[in-house]
Amino acid sequence: MTPLLSVRGLNKNFGSVIAARDINVAVAEGEVVGIIGANGAGKTTFVNMVTGYLRPTSGQIEFLGRDITGQRPREVIAAGISRSFQIPQVFSTASVFDNLLIACGIADGARLPLWRKLRQRAFTDAAESMIARFGMVDWRDQPAQLLPQGVRKLLDIAMALVRHPRLLLLDEPTSGISVEEKFSIMDVIMEALRRERVTVMFIEHDMDIVGRYAGRVLAFADGTLLAEGDAETVLNDPQVQRYVTGERLGQRTAREPPASEIRA
Amino acid sequence: MERAVPTQGIGFDRATQAILLTFAGLAVAALLVPGWMVYLLTVILARALVVLGLIVLWRTGLMSFGQALYFGLGAYAVGLSQKFLGLRDAFALVLLGLAAAVFFAVVLGFLLRQYRDIFFAMLSLAFSMILYGTLVKSETLGSTDGFAVAAPSFLMWKPTGLAGQYSLLYLTMTVVALAAYAVHRYLASPMGHLTTAIRDNEIRVEYLGFSVARAIHVKYVLAAGLSGVGGALVALAVGHIDPELTYWTTSGEFVFVTILSGSGSVLAPLLGSALFELLRTYATDYAPYSWQMVLGICLLALILFLPDGLWSLLGRRRKSAP
Numbered sequence: 001m002t003p004l005l006s007v008r009g010l011n012k013n014f015g016s017v018i019a020a021r022d023i024n025v026a027v028a029e030g031e032v033v034g035i036i037g038a039n040g041a042g043k044t045t046f047v048n049m050v051t052g053y054l055r056p057t058s059g060q061i062e063f064l065g066r067d068i069t070g071q072r073p074r075e076v077i078a079a080g081i082s083r084s085f086q087i088p089q090v091f092s093t094a095s096v097f098d099n100l101l102i103a104c105g106i107a108d109g110a111r112l113p114l115w116r117k118l119r120q121r122a123f124t125d126a127a128e129s130m131i132a133r134f135g136m137v138d139w140r141d142q143p144a145q146l147l148p149q150g151v152r153k154l155l156d157i158a159m160a161l162v163r164h165p166r167l168l169l170l171d172e173p174t175s176g177i178s179v180e181e182k183f184s185i186m187d188v189i190m191e192a193l194r195r196e197r198v199t200v201m202f203i204e205h206d207m208d209i210v211g212r213y214a215g216r217v218l219a220f221a222d223g224t225l226l227a228e229g230d231a232e233t234v235l236n237d238p239q240v241q242r243y244v245t246g247e248r249l250g251q252r253t254a255r256e257p258p259a260s261e262i263r264a
Numbered sequence: 265m266e267r268a269v270p271t272q273g274i275g276f277d278r279a280t281q282a283i284l285l286t287f288a289g290l291a292v293a294a295l296l297v298p299g300w301m302v303y304l305l306t307v308i309l310a311r312a313l314v315v316l317g318l319i320v321l322w323r324t325g326l327m328s329f330g331q332a333l334y335f336g337l338g339a340y341a342v343g344l345s346q347k348f349l350g351l352r353d354a355f356a357l358v359l360l361g362l363a364a365a366v367f368f369a370v371v372l373g374f375l376l377r378q379y380r381d382i383f384f385a386m387l388s389l390a391f392s393m394i395l396y397g398t399l400v401k402s403e404t405l406g407s408t409d410g411f412a413v414a415a416p417s418f419l420m421w422k423p424t425g426l427a428g429q430y431s432l433l434y435l436t437m438t439v440v441a442l443a444a445y446a447v448h449r450y451l452a453s454p455m456g457h458l459t460t461a462i463r464d465n466e467i468r469v470e471y472l473g474f475s476v477a478r479a480i481h482v483k484y485v486l487a488a489g490l491s492g493v494g495g496a497l498v499a500l501a502v503g504h505i506d507p508e509l510t511y512w513t514t515s516g517e518f519v520f521v522t523i524l525s526g527s528g529s530v531l532a533p534l535l536g537s538a539l540f541e542l543l544r545t546y547a548t549d550y551a552p553y554s555w556q557m558v559l560g561i562c563l564l565a566l567i568l569f570l571p572d573g574l575w576s577l578l579g580r581r582r583k584s585a586p
Contacts, residue, residue: 051471072470073470073471074470074471074473074474074475077471077472077473078473082471083471085467089465089467089468089471090464090465090468091460091461091464091465091468092464092465093460093464094460094461094464102454102457102460102461103468103472105453105454105457106454106457106458106461106469106472106473106474107472107473107474108454116453116454117449117452117453118452118453118454118456118457119452123454159468159472160471162472163472163473
């Protein structure tokens with residue numbers, strides 16, 4: 001069966017810096033894939049290339065069997081891929097409702113004649129439905145710039161969902177959110193996405209979140225795909241523990257004396 | 265909690281009612297004012313068209329410092345069509361003014377849509393100064409003196425004197441009313457809402473599947489078209505065109521009026537344009553050697569105390585009403 005997303009031999013260089021090196025990934029419909037890696041490992045570069053924000057230096061990206069390598073964001077979106085951002089990309093001066101209303105209107109706008117108003121039933125109902133689905137009813141009329149980070153994240157993801165994508169990439173959906181709130185926010189997100197039946201890839205630094213929500217994990221280090229497989233296998237991989245989660249490094253530090261003491 | 269359901273159907277919304285009432289009032293008031301004000305009203309309304317276009321750009325987060333380019337193109341399209349083609353019909357001349365502005369905006373828009381902020385502003389200014397330089401250097405185009413524009417005919421009718429002035433005023437009034445309504449409907453549409461959306465976050469607009477560059481291009485052409493029509497109407501009202509119409513100070517005046525008006529309503533340019541003419545008239549009358557300083561101080565006070573323009577005063581009053 002053709003995978004939903006197929007990435008082959010993907011490379012990205014910024015001058016002499018190699019941000020992505022020979023990445024090969026296949027994602028099947030309905031999967032929830034976690035992407036892990038230390039800062040600078042190439043996770044966001046990978047997402048940026050898949051969503052058209054960056055053009056790969058070489059390699060191929062296929063979505064539903066169609067080559068989308070190097071296409072612009074709006075072409076990638078039209079193909080059925082959407083994304084959220086580490087820093088939520090919302091319309092800061094507009095309320096939550098207006099953000100979603102505008103998103104619904106723009107997403108559908110290219111087909112609309114100019115004289116049709118944005119404030120029409122189809123769009124307002126869609127916006128209200130998104131607000132309810134993402135649990136933002138209490139924040140409905142708040143300007144986006146005044147929202148707590150968690151709600152801004154939810155709004156960003158809800159806006160990414162208005163075009164009903166087949167594949168949604170989430171860039172650190174819980175970054176900047178307190179430890180206590182992370183799981184409740186992720187529960188809301190994953191429940192909304194399950195109802196939408198969208199395939200999900202999400203970048204995450206919290207391994208508890210990855211372990212709980214990801215069916216499969218991709219581990220990045222130094223621009224390469226270090227390991228992939230089910231969450232338990234990948235998170236227990238010694239290489240992943242050394243280069244990504246840092247757990248082996250932590251163990252070694254606890255057991256071994258500091259270098260300064262050795263010299264003394 | 266019950267949510268208000270947006271109104272739909274064929275009833276007029278509040279803004280449309282305000283446009284209708286304003287222009288109906290103006291049409292009646294025009295019959296009562298002294299003859300010399302007919303000309304002034306025509307110019308105020310025609311210049312308000314340029315500001316209406318600038319408001320669309322401003323809401324998108326862009327400000328053109330060279331809108332006189334299209335204002336001048338509209339005016340020169342009228343003058344040159346009269347001079348070389350012998351056209352006198354006001355409707356045809358206004359349409360030619362529109363076509364000239366739209367044509368150049370479509371071409372230049374491919375470059376300008378790639379720039380933002382001060383780069384957009386200065387690039388638009390550069391283009392207007394290129395036209396100014398061309399006009400000043402060209403004898404065929406009238407050089408620094410420009411040339412006269414004859415009173416227009418209206419289809420087959422050729423009114424003279426005050427009747428001619430009134431005819432042009434009502435034509436201008438109709439055009440501005442239609443333009444205000446069209447811009448209002450445009451701003452209420454999904455494409456119109458792209459203005460503030462682009463100003464707030466271009467990345468999100470792209471990731472909703474719409475080209476920001478294309479949207480800006482459309483808005484730029486819209487603003488240019490309105491400026492071209494404004495320029496054509498001013499040329500017919502004044503009866504003379506010269507390169508000053510395309511000079512940077514003319515563009516500066518339009519920016520001044522835009523800030524004075526605010527972007528809160530499609531009717532704001534009427535208020536701003538009228539007040540600017542009033543301000544300039546009295547400033548030159550009472551301070552003939554320092555009237556620019558008076559305008560500068562007014563602009564400073566406006567930015568400090570009314571950054572959202574005069575129209576925001578009406579908004580505040582509505583909010584504070586019980």
